[in-house]
Amino acid sequence: MTTVSHYSLSEEQIAFFRENGFVQLDNVLSEEELQALRTAADEVLSQRFDPHIETSATNPEYEKVFVQKVNLWRVHEGIRRYVLSPRIAEIARRLIGAQRIRLWHDHLLTKMPGDSKPSPWHQDRPYWPMIGYDQLSCWMALDDVDENNGCMQFIPGSHLWGELEQINLVTPQDIFALVPDKEVKPPYVARMKAGSCTFHHGLTFHYAGANHTDRPRRAMVTIFMADGTLYNGKPHVVTDGLGLQPGEPLAGELFPVLAEGA
Secondary structure, eight states: OOOOOOOOOOOHHHHHHHHHHHEEEOOOHHHHHHHHHHHHHHHTTTSSOOOTOTTTTHHHHHHOOEEEEEEEEEEEEEEEHHHHHHHHHHHHHHTOOOOOEEEEEEEEEEEOOOSSOOOOOOOOGGSSSSESSOEEEEESSSSSSSHHHHHEEEEETTTGGGGOOOSSSSSSOOOGGOOSSSSOOOOEOOOOOOTTTEEEEOOOEEOOOOOOOOSSSEEEEEEOOOOOOEEOOOOOOOTSSSSSOOOOOOOSEEEEEEEEOO
C-alpha cells in the first residue's frame, strides 16, 4: 500500500469546524498506516507502564468507561511515528487557525468489551491546566465505529458556550443543566471506518456510548495546542513534577512544535 503523504483539507471543512466545534474527516490514514498504528496500539495495550502513562490502571470503574494510556509517544516508537506526524498536526493547525501548533499529549482510549460504560457528555478543556483556548483533539478510529461500540457524538456549536466545570466520568452528571439558556442541537453521530477521524475543539460537548460488541474499541487521540498556550498551575498528570510556574509557556521538548505556517 502507498502511504498517504498529504490530506487535502478544504476551506469548507475548516469553516464547518469553526462553526460547529468539530469535523469528521474520512480516510485520513492509508491501510498501511492504519495497520502499523493498530499493531502499535495492541503492543502498548499488552504492556504496563508507570502511573504517569498508565493513568486508569488503579481505577476499575474508570476502566469501564475506557482504558487510558497517556503520552505513549515517549515510550513506543510506533506510536511516536504517528503522534509526531506533521500531516496530522498540519490539519490541526489549519483548523484552529494557529501559526504554530504544539503537542499537548496523546492517549490511547480503549473501550473494552463486557461491562462497558458510556463516556458521559463533557468538555475536555476543564481538565487541562492551561491559559488560553486554542486546543483541539484528533480522535483517530482504529476500528470501525458506530453506536454499537462507542463512536463519538458532538453537540454542534457547543464550543461557543464557554468553559464549564469538570464532569466526573465515572459518576454521570447532567452537563446540560449547566447551560439552561442554550439551544442544544441534536448530536452529530460520528460513524466512521477505521483510519478516519474527528477533530473537536477543547470546549465542544462530546460523548461516546458503551461498547456492546465482543471486541475492544480502540481510538488513538492526539491533543494539540497553539504555540503560546500557558500553564495555569493546576495539577495534571502530564505537567506534575516538571517544575512549571503559573504563567509559563507549555513548550520545550515535551511539548514539541509539530506544524508551522508559512
